[in-house]
Amino acid sequence: MTERIPVIEGLFTEGPEGPRLLGSRCVTCATPYFPKSLACHNPSCTEGRMEDAAFGPRGVLFSSAVQNYPPPPPAKYDEPYRPYAVGMVDLAEGLRVLGRIDTPDPSALRGGTPVELSVGHLYRDTEGRDVVTWQFRPC
Ligand SMILES: [Zn+2]
Numbered sequence: 001m002t003e004r005i006p007v008i009e010g011l012f013t014e015g016p017e018g019p020r021l022l023g024s025r026c027v028t029c030a031t032p033y034f035p036k037s038l039a040c041h042n043p044s045c046t047e048g049r050m051e052d053a054a055f056g057p058r059g060v061l062f063s064s065a066v067q068n069y070p071p072p073p074p075a076k077y078d079e080p081y082r083p084y085a086v087g088m089v090d091l092a093e094g095l096r097v098l099g100r101i102d103t104p105d106p107s108a109l110r111g112g113t114p115v116e117l118s119v120g121h122l123y124r125d126t127e128g129r130d131v132v133t134w135q136f137r138p139c
Contacts (some may be wrong), residue, residue: 003129007122011035011076012134013054018121020054021097021134027051032095053099056117059089064101064109076123076131085109089136100135113138 006012012021026131028047031040034055040048064087066113070077085106101109102120113135121132 003127004132005125005129007131007133012117012119014119018057019117019134020056021091021117022097023055024050025053025054032093034095034097052081053093055091055093055095059091059097059115059117061101061109061113061115061136061138062090062096062109064088064106065109066106076125078123085111087115087136089115100133102137109138115139 001002010022012019019035021044023032024036025032026040026042026045027049029040029042029045031042031045032053032055037050040050052078055085063084066083066085068083070107083106085101085103087101087109089099091097099113100120102111102118114137116139118135118137120135122131123132
């Protein structure tokens with residue numbers, strides 16, 4: 001079986017209830033952050049103690065674009081390069097997150113489409129491992 005590793009440790013998890021993004025939330029004003037933030041950046045927040053929080057899986061696509069050419073380093077991808085969609089997703093928890101959109105037709109995506117968080121293949125590394133990342137798919 002192919003070993004599966006996250007592109008970056010600590011950004012997402014695949015638990016029994018499905019994938020979640022790992023972030024934080026201000027205990028005082030409830031502002032959510034992804035990735036985790038050590039401090040609250042809400043200018044009207046006076047205290048700003050942070051706690052760990054998990055976000056997802058439901059969201060709505062705000063906007064999207066097609067990555068038609070290979071992204072510059074340090075981005076990695078499988079050869080031959082295949083265009084993919086990236087989108088800004090408004091999560092139900094009040095957070096706007098950037099991610100790949102898993103769809104067979106990237107140019108057909110429209111804002112307002114309901115999406116759900118998933119974890120999927122990003123590229124195969126030099127040791128043959130399946131490097132995975134968070135993404136969203138229309139639902
Ligand atoms: Zn705060």
